[in-house]
Amino acid sequence: MVLAYFITVIVLALVLALSKNRLVQVLVMTVFALGQTAFTAYAFVFRNVGFTDYFAADSLSLIFLLLLTVVTVTTIIQSFVYLHKRNDTLAHRSYYLASLVIFVASMTGVFLSDHIGVMWVFAEATTLSIALLIYHERTPEAIEATWKYIFISTLGLSFSFIGILLLDLSMGGSAAEVFTFSGLQQALAAAPDKMMLQLAFILIIVGFSVKMGIFPLHTVCIDAHSVAPSPVSAMVSTSLMNVGFVAVFRFYMLLSGSSLVTWMNHVLMIIGFLTVLVAAIYLVKVKNFKRLIAYSSIENMGIVAIAIAAGGIAWTAAILHLVIHTFVKSGIFYQMAQLIRVYKTKKVYLMGRYMHINPLGGIVMILAFIILSGIPPSGLFFTEFMIFSSLFSGGYAFVAVPVMLLLCFIIFTLAKYFFKTLYGPLEPATLEQAEKISKWESIPQFFLLLITLVISLYPPASLMGLISDTLAIIPK
């Protein structure tokens, strides 16, 4: 079934790339959206059963596969709007859609793989397939961002691969054939060579920090966000970061039985703190709205890294945080596409009176801001509360307090720019030329915000069940 899925995806991508026909594009993307949904349902029904040698759907992969599928469907809708409004040539549209299909499929591959090497291959496939998507607008900035993204990503993932080889070596170099996540935990707990494992863990974290958007290699992620088409930014900022999280968390779970746990927690704590710090510092200077939102994503991933280190209840909070963040952040990026069309710029100081120009979009922005900044009905309030209380009870108050201060600062900066855009002054000339945005284009955003609200207020029992199943593997 997994094989059938990947073959279908490749065929669909080829059809898209070769046909260059509008009707075919709509048809193929519909088929793909339905197929992705059907495949997710299949994975849900046959969970905890190994599909083939290298693939299996455990609870962690199911949570993120579900998120990916929802965001994929809305992204396909918004991509058609985006391509239509830009009046791209049919050839450019075909390349965009074909890359999108392969991109989504490689992320699915990462979530479902049960073998470290296979997961690495699919993570690398996401890098290669996203290149054309970032490059889509074909501006000099796009070339630069694409170049940096591919180069730093492949380089970073090479480091991860060295880490994986060292992991293999630390078990005597015989374990690679059974390199499954489920099978390795005990083997690693008994691994004698601590330094080798430490080196492996550092290399793996540094490598996957490109995908997750945490400290050492987060910069290319920001560049990619700021020039990619907005629907693609929505995926980069949510699903691709989830890919990084799943990879990092799986390795964390692998090594959680060994004597390294305290050391790993410290590493993640430092990385998370530096990530939040970097986001807060750079937010002072940022004038590009998309980069602003990108830094907000980085900050959220920093909090998640700290949450992994904090442990206990914070693990549940971390996953829930990612779920809510995925929905709200993709909503904001879809809204960004409309903003850019209205003002024909990404510079935040040229924006204003959005509430007057596009009231419905303005409401999306306000709701998204409330959720993003963690004002109580928002689920992020509860998750951050759980993470900080876990930090305090774990004796990490000296981390929690500075992070809280930085968060206040970040929320202040976000609020300044959000409300300036919504209610601030605008030159009359721009106001007259502003494009009218159809009401229908905001439907996907409201849909995502509605899901966020439901999860925040009444977290579904099935979701919480999946999260607790995931965490049950970690030895306390």
Add this chain to the structure above:
Amino acid sequence: MATLLIIIFIITLFYAAISVRMFTLINLLIVQGLLLFGVAFIELQELNVVNLIIILVETLVFKAILVPYFLKRTIRQNNIKREVEPFISGVNSLLIVSVLIVLSFILTFSLQQDFYNVIYFTVAFSAILTGLFLMVSRKKILTHVIGYVILENGIVLLAFSVGNNMPMIVNAGILLDILVSVLLFGFFMSRIRYISKEFEISSLSKLKD
């Protein structure tokens, strides 16, 4: 026999540090590809036949033929100047690469395992570090790509030293990945022409806060 090949491999690293012409560097990549093919042929005979054949063919075709060919074509098509233009002079580069190799020795010995291939490990790490060094010490974007390929060669050597027991899908994936990324690098390199005629890394500095 394999040891001899590996020692030639480390000599190519020294040569890469002092070479001033692009084509010399790319020819070194061909030599490294052939050496890796030889090492795989000698060392990996316990692997099952299909897996072995895939590794051998891919190493030979991708590393020794296709990747250098694409790089040379990129140079010709874009009229890139043929000199390497280092930030650091040849003699100093040679010294630094020697230091990196000594460092790899120290790292290998501090990771002391009851594991036989110390020399593989050292050479693999040296190649990885030399690749990184070539990236940070040269101005041209293309030299970065060459540095990346040298680094990947180091990783392949490391994988051989572990006995390369990764399943077939992973081996195929890795080698295909190197090919596709070099192809993409070539494609975007020809696009960088629209930003700057120099193909230097300093022309990529527009995106910042």
